[in-house]
Amino acid sequence: MSVSSSEVAKAEPLPEGSWASSAARRRNMQAIRSRDTTPERKIRQLVHAQGARYRVSTRPLPELRRTADMVFRSAKIAVFIDGCYWHGCAEHYVPPKTNPGYWSDKVARNIARDRDTDQKLKTAGWLVLRFWEHEESDACADKILAEVRNRRRIS
Incomplete structure (x- = not known):
């Protein structure tokens, strides 16, 4: 049966x-995965293939209980690849039909936490790069590599 x-x-x-x-x-x-999503893995693969090395799913600042998807510690760059649903993408976020109060509030809290994280990292001298999961992986990798090279050249 x-x-x-x-x-x-x-x-x-x-x-x-x-x-x-x-x-x-x-x-x-x-x-649902919180790390090692397909968009993250694709971007990491492209960046790694160009010789850049980084930490995966780690705290940029030890005292900040938030992890970035990629951390370039020497260049002080934190990369986040945000999911359209969980981080409220303006193009793709669709409010849930089931339990909308809870989930919409959850996404709003995520967005507020993201802005707070950005502010705290910038205050500490970090560059924050955020990409949406739907963005072209090649373009994301190119931007990351350009910023890493630029920051390493400057310091």
Whole structure:
């Protein structure tokens, strides 16, 4: 006998205080990667192929509990490749139909945290480069490499 995913979702109780609207939604959201996404990997591969070396998913500032996707410590450059949904891309963000209050607030908090991170890094002398996941990987890699070379030449 076959069991549909909706029947499984009904059968699985949600943990107390869960943010998920259903067990199936909870599984889907938990499966989303926070690092090593396809856009990140493509850009990293292109940058690495040009000889640039960097740290992956690390804190640019040890006291700041936020990680950048790529960190060029000697050049003081932090690179973020932002997902369109999670970071509220003006072109591609679509508000959720299920539990919209929670998810829209979550994205708004992410955007506010991103601006705060940018400000704190800039204050500490870092250059922050942000790209959307939908941007062309070659163009992103070229911009990163140009900034790294420029900063290393200056210092």
